[in-house]
Amino acid sequence: MTDVTRILNAIGRGDAKATDELLPLVYEELRFLAAQKLSHEPPGRTLQATALVHEAYIRLVGDEAPGWTSRGHFFKAAAEAMRRILIDSARRRKSKKRGGDRQKIEVDDAIACLREACSPDDLLALDEALARLAETDPVKAEVVKLRYFAGLTVEQTAEVLGVSATTAKLHWAYARAWLLREIG
Template identity: 55%
Template sequence: MSDVTRILNEIQQGNRASANELLPLVYAELRRLAGNRMRQEAAGQTLQPTALVHEAFLRLVGDAAVEWDGRSHFFAAAAEAMRRILIENARRRKSAKRGGDARRHPISDADAIADAIADADDLDDLLDLDAALTKLAADEPALAKLVELRFFAGLTIEESANTLGVSVRTVTRNWAFVRAWLGREMKSGEKD
């Protein structure tokens, strides 16, 4: 059992002091995930990778009801927490009282995910991506988790396969499918 898994088990059993031991062990990896994600964010982003890591960590260890199934589960949950934090931040920035005027831009089917937030001024695309991902999660939770791991956490195909417990070939095939699906879904959302 790795130190991370042992400490996660202790936290789960109510030992909050173990959270102090966990952060140094996972901080570098969480910082790398946040850095990958933040490189895709808008240039004027006020949220920094360090703040994203700290907020995600607090959400993860602050919930005593979570049962961690090891290191992979923890990092998958971290990817989801980072996604939620970034979506919440985008919604705050977009809100009318903060001057967020909506603009839409076409997204190519070929690279829907990368293009979704490429424009520094376009928060609608990020919110559309979140809506499409939520819809996907209702029907295909494994594919939605793959998008979170690849896009929001910045994991490679191999790392995603390891985290999901499937083959690299399955992840590669599913990644191609989900990118095309998201492209079509987000494109159809523009007509609404």
């Protein structure tokens, strides 16, 4: 049994502290994978958040398939980890001050050469708005993280959050419009 499987099982049993253990593991794995992918994939290839997250899942949990509920915990952690990776990178790129860690540099370089959906400014503005949304409405903030940072579909997002697909869709539509209005 892998560490992550053990943690997921603990979360499944209601051990709230285990959640704190999960995030750093997932974070490191995702950053490692992103760096590896981005530096090895030839240009023109596609890198997808969802692929990354699923691959991390297979690597960390394996094929033991512990059911969707615990996978849901994993995806929430992964979405948060992806958010941190991207926001950290955007910050560093913006300040042009890079950390000394070689892996981080690779990630930043790679992310910088991504034909990205948005500029570091957009990303940072989004993150601030997202933080405001999370204060008033944590569920919708979670929807945004899962959809935007982990690349899950509406249906998958609904599964993770245990709501109907229709609800998830409406939440996403509202959160999306709300954030865009906030950013202006």
